[in-house]
Amino acid sequence: MNQELNEFSAVKISDHQLVPWPRVAAVGAMVAFSLPTFITGLEVYQALEPMQAFWALVIGSIIIFTIGGVMGVIGARTRMSSYLLVRVAFGDKGASVVNIAFAISLLGWFGLNINLFGDAVSRLAIDVFNLEIAPLTLAIIASFCMTLTTVIGFKAINWLATLMVPVLGGVTLLLAYSALSEKSFEQILATEKVATLTLGDGISAVVGAIIIGAIIIPDITRFVKHWSSAIYIAFISYIVVQLLVMGAAGLAGATSGKADILDIMIDMGLGIGASIIVIAGSWVLNSLNLYSAVLGTTATFPKLNSTVVTIALGLLGIFVALLNLLDNFITFIFYLSIIFVPVAGIIISDYLFIRPQAYNIESLADNRAIAPKGFIAWVVSAIFAVLSTEGIIATPSGIAAIDAIILAGIVYTALSWNERDSKHRKINP
Helix, strand or coil: CCHHHHHHCCCCCCHHHCCCHHHHHHHHHHHHCCHHHHHHHHHHHHHCCHHHHHHHHHHHHHHHHHHHHHHHHHHHHHCCCHHHHHHHHHCHHHHHHHHHHHHHHHHHHHHHHHHHHHHHHHHHHHHHHCCCCCHHHHHHHHHHHHHHHHHHCHHHHHHHHHHHHHHHHHHHHHHHHHHHHHCCHHHHHCCCCCCCCCHHHHHHHHHHHHHHHHHCCHHHHCCCCCCHHHHHHHHHHHHHHHHHHHHHHHHHHHHHCCCCHHHHHHHCCCHHHHHHHHHHHHHHHHHHHHHHHHHHHHHHCCCCCHHHHHHHHHHHHHHHHCCCCHHHHHHHHHHHHHHHHHHHHHHHHHHHHHCHHHCCHHHHHHCCCCCHHHHHHHHHHHHHHHHHHCCCCCCCCCCHHHHHHHHHHHHHHHHHHHHHHHHHHHHCC
16 A cells, blocks of 8 residues: 555554654644734733733633643544544544534634735735735735645645744744743733733634644544653644744734734845745645545545545635635634634543543444434534533633533533443443
8 A cells, every 4th residue: 555545544543654843843843933923912812901911821722732742642642643533433424524514613713814815925025025926826826835735745834844944933032032032921911901802712822723723633643653652742842832923912912013924024034034924824725634634535435536526625625715704804714713622621531531442543443423422412512512612601720612612622522421331331241
């Protein structure tokens, strides 16, 4: 079996495809070194009081690390992609619904990032290089490069991420240093302003900005040699890099008073750095978005050729970009967290408490068609989170993302406890 087929089909990663964990961590870090993450950090700072913004970034990053760490360990131990894990938890037909929903969401992210890329690079080309290039032209060129990278596979994404992480890390640190040169951290925290969001809303926005990456992190942690490496990858991606990126953007916004991250970086003399972030960050992030969308699609329709699927979804992503999702960015990522967090709760509960023995590639040969209990837990927890967010019902934590994942785990475990007992008696009579 060749690597391309193995990488995109319903089999686990083989030993010869494993890579050192720092290289995989570079891919995870590149998801945080992206323009949407910078924008989220700036938006959260603007919407909250300074100390609230600080805690929103810290708590949100810890939540993402926890979810991504556990999901990453499951991927590393089973060497299965997130979409194969969904098949085990939701059944073959049930997984089709979940995986297609994931693929649609990832294409939404693909289109959003293409849209961001086209507008941002067009502006930077004029402001920094005095070149006028149409955003649509840039979007088409970017889509082609990202699609080609995805066709080659994880190896190409990994190589590009490993090359660019040190550069983007340097630019981000320079952004934070420039901001703190204008105003000290203590002065920023002492700034008085009116919050337009609650702390819980801010935390949910931070979680929503990168929650899809945390849930599908098994797609990359399945390439590591030991499950402990998945913890390191999640820590570097979500505690170190995500916190650094969002924090740097917030600091820059606090010292500049401006609401556009590109304007801020240009004013600070970081126009070329901004160009690198936009181009390199968007390239890796969108290649990974497309990569995971292809995994979801081919897991649902295994007879489809992965190369054809990649090209088709790349073209569809350009169409999605024309829908212009930028106007609803915060709303988009906020509700994204509410809808998709429960999926992780169900997989984690199923793997840890209910059917750990089912999470191997051999079990898919005799997999159940559908798991109604998983769908019930998903729907109930998502509805609860939405209603609590809208203030219709009381929320225990004030953080929609936490409510969703905990409730999903509790509901699924309660509904499936007898199933666990039954399996346990069969194995240990």
